[in-house]
Amino acid sequence: MEKKLPLQCPSCQSRLKVKKLHCSSCGTEVDGTYDFPLLASFTNEEQEFILNFVKTSGSLKEMATIMDRSYPSVRNYLDEVIEKVKHLEKSKK
Amino acid sequence: MNANLIKWLFRPFEFISEQKALWIGIVSILLAGSLNSITHSHFDGVVDFHGSRGENYSLVAYLSEGFINWIIFGGLLYIAGLIFSSSSIRFIDVMGMQAFARWPFLLMSIFTLILPHAEVYKYLDKLILKESNEIIVPFYQWILFILHGLIAITILVWTIILMYRAYSLSCNIKAVKGIISFIVALIIAEIIVKSLLFISKSLFAIL
Numbered sequence: 001m002e003k004k005l006p007l008q009c010p011s012c013q014s015r016l017k018v019k020k021l022h023c024s025s026c027g028t029e030v031d032g033t034y035d036f037p038l039l040a041s042f043t044n045e046e047q048e049f050i051l052n053f054v055k056t057s058g059s060l061k062e063m064a065t066i067m068d069r070s071y072p073s074v075r076n077y078l079d080e081v082i083e084k085v086k087h088l089e090k091s092k093k
Numbered sequence: 094m095n096a097n098l099i100k101w102l103f104r105p106f107e108f109i110s111e112q113k114a115l116w117i118g119i120v121s122i123l124l125a126g127s128l129n130s131i132t133h134s135h136f137d138g139v140v141d142f143h144g145s146r147g148e149n150y151s152l153v154a155y156l157s158e159g160f161i162n163w164i165i166f167g168g169l170l171y172i173a174g175l176i177f178s179s180s181s182i183r184f185i186d187v188m189g190m191q192a193f194a195r196w197p198f199l200l201m202s203i204f205t206l207i208l209p210h211a212e213v214y215k216y217l218d219k220l221i222l223k224e225s226n227e228i229i230v231p232f233y234q235w236i237l238f239i240l241h242g243l244i245a246i247t248i249l250v251w252t253i254i255l256m257y258r259a260y261s262l263s264c265n266i267k268a269v270k271g272i273i274s275f276i277v278a279l280i281i282a283e284i285i286v287k288s289l290l291f292i293s294k295s296l297f298a299i300l
Contacts, residue, residue, distance in 0.1 A: 064110070072186045073107045076265045079180050 007041060015041075041088050046081055053078070103254060106262045111189040118192020121199040122159035128202035130155040132209070137290055139166045139282045140253055142201055142245060145211045157293050159195070165289070166256075166282040167191040173274040174264030182264050190259035197252045201245055210238040 009016055018034040039047065049063075056062040064074045100107075106114070129135060133145035136158045171187040213235060216228045260278075261271050 068108065070107055070109055070114075070186075070262070071111055071183070072190070072263045072265070075180060076262065079265060 004044070005040065007036065035092070038085070038088055038092075042081070042084065046084070049077065049081060102251075104258060105193070105255075106190050106259050109193065111183070111186045114193035115185065115189035118163070118189065118195060121196040122163060122192065123156065125195075125199045125202040126156035126159045127152070128199075128206055129158070132202070132205045133211070134202065134205045136162055136198060137287070138162070139279060139286055140249060140256075141283070142198070142249070144205060144214050144241075154293060158290060159198070161289050161293065162282075162286055163188075163192055163195060165286050166278065169278040169282050169285075170260045170264065170275070173278050174260070174266065177270055177274050178264045178266050180265035186263040187260070190263045191256060194252065194255035194259040197248045197255070201248050204241060204244050204248075208237040208241045208244075210234040210241060213238040 007016060008014065016036070018036060019031065021030040021034075023029070039050065042050065049067075052063060052066055056066070060071055060074050060078065064071045067074060069077075109117075125136070130150075130152045133149060135141075135143050135155070137143055139162050167188045170191060171182070171184055174182045174187060211234075212228060212230045216230045219228060257271070257275050260275055261267055264271075266274060
């Protein structure tokens with residue numbers, strides 16, 4: 001069963017941070033407070049979109065074929081992702 | 094109503110390619126114009142349709158109406174998109190989707206053919222012009238006129254929704270900005286189209 005990485009606190013909806021990292025090979029644990037990388041802040045659907053965008057070398061036409069959507073739909077979705085990136089970068093500063 | 098059907102009736106632009114949309118739109122404009130040449134009806138405005146008033150124009154005149162409406166309105170929406178959109182928009186997307194958005198008008202032309210009521214228009218024209226009215230309208234034509242009117246209004250509202258959705262998606266403009274720019278473009282297009290159709294009918298009527 002695939003587990004979804006939670007990004008928001010279920011209690012107060014604040015952004016979660018990484019507290020502990022575990023190595024499954026040697027059992028080492030790293031304890032600290034780390035921010036999620038920017039890309040991890042996207043939904044699974046958005047991450048898949050970004051990965052496909054890279055794999056198609058930024059071809060919106062190919063993306064439209066993969067997503068079975070019209071070119072303007074894909075372009076508009078990309079614009080939304082770009083806006084989200086800008087918003088996340090702003091909130092990190 | 095089936096969710097898939099609603100999607101294709103009101104939001105087809107999310108799924109149809111711009112080239113497919115363009116060709117379906119062009120074919121529907123051509124077919125509608127051809128049917129109008131039989132019933133002598135007119136698309137004498139971007140979102141305007143009138144039944145026969147007894148005039149007789151050439152086939153080219155009837156065909157040109159749909160194309161003039163499409164090109165003028167599509168062109169104005171493209172300009173609106175360049176001004177108001179923050180996205181990089183393509184001319185083919187705007188024009189293709191506007192062509193496709195006009196396909197329900199083909200149904201309007203079909204219904205005009207199968208619900209003939211030309212005598213009603215002649216009678217009403219005489220009434221409006223306060224001329225002596227010797228036209229006898231068969232009762233069934235009044236029924237067809239009312240039925241056609243109800244169908245026409247439904248198709249008109251549906252087509253305007255499609256045109257707005259096509260504009261909103263192809264130019265990535267939504268909400269208040271989208272609605273206002275759409276309405277302004279529509280009004281300007283109507284003025285331009287009415288003027289152009291008047292000129293083209295004068296030219297092609299003599300061909």
